């Protein structure tokens with residue numbers, strides 16, 4: 001029952017503003033990716049972490065992991081990513097050795113997820129779920145919109161899903177290994193895009209279960225998120 005984590009970290013992070021690839025930007029002096037790797041390796045169940053780096057950044061990421069203290073009971077691998085998140089995860093899955101039964105996929109952009117959330121995802125998979133997502137209720141009312149017909153025209157609201165039934169999903173998402181590999185093979189063949197891995201398993205018709213997410217597992221996407229992340233780190237150190 002070995003557990004591995006794939007960390008897609010090959011995104012450019014354009015929404016964060018100009019600069020290095022998002023995963024390599026510093027949070028309180030340490031690259032976001034190193035925080036994310038530590039967050040995964042903090043779980044005693046995790047025996048391998050596969051980092052999917054920008055194709056031109058594999059050597060740099062290897063050095064980064066060598067230069068930072070990481071738990072020794074875990075193995076670390078760095079592989080080159082692709083043009084989309086889905087492709088990057090697929091390349092990470094291909095690098096897994098035989099014998100892995102549980103796979104987690106965790107965004108490098110969620111560097112501060114607490115270990116209890118990681119452990120509860122792993123536990124749900126070990127208890128028999130084929131796919132698990134950590135999720136939180138949403139604070140905002142969410143509208144579905146129709147893109148403007150003519151550029152410059154306003155978007156039109158077409159639906160308002162009942163807020164109480166909506167969840168914002170985070171990572172790590174956890175999977176039975178073979179289920180996730182199948183989903184990636186099937187969906188990639190169909191040429192469909194997906195913004196998360198559980199979505200691909202859903203399209204196969206397999207059940208996806210929800211466990212409680214955590215506020216501190218938020219995704220660092222925009223400049224304000226960097227401010228929040230540094231505040232969380234400062235609070236942890238206090």
Ligand code: C5P
Pocket residue numbers: 007008009010011012022023052081082083084085086088089106107108109110219221
């Ligand atoms: O862009 P988004 O915030 O959805 O990215 C989520 C995660 O996917 C990030 O950790 C990013 O580095 C990763 N990613 C990737 N390969 C891509 C695009 C995004 O590994 N081509």
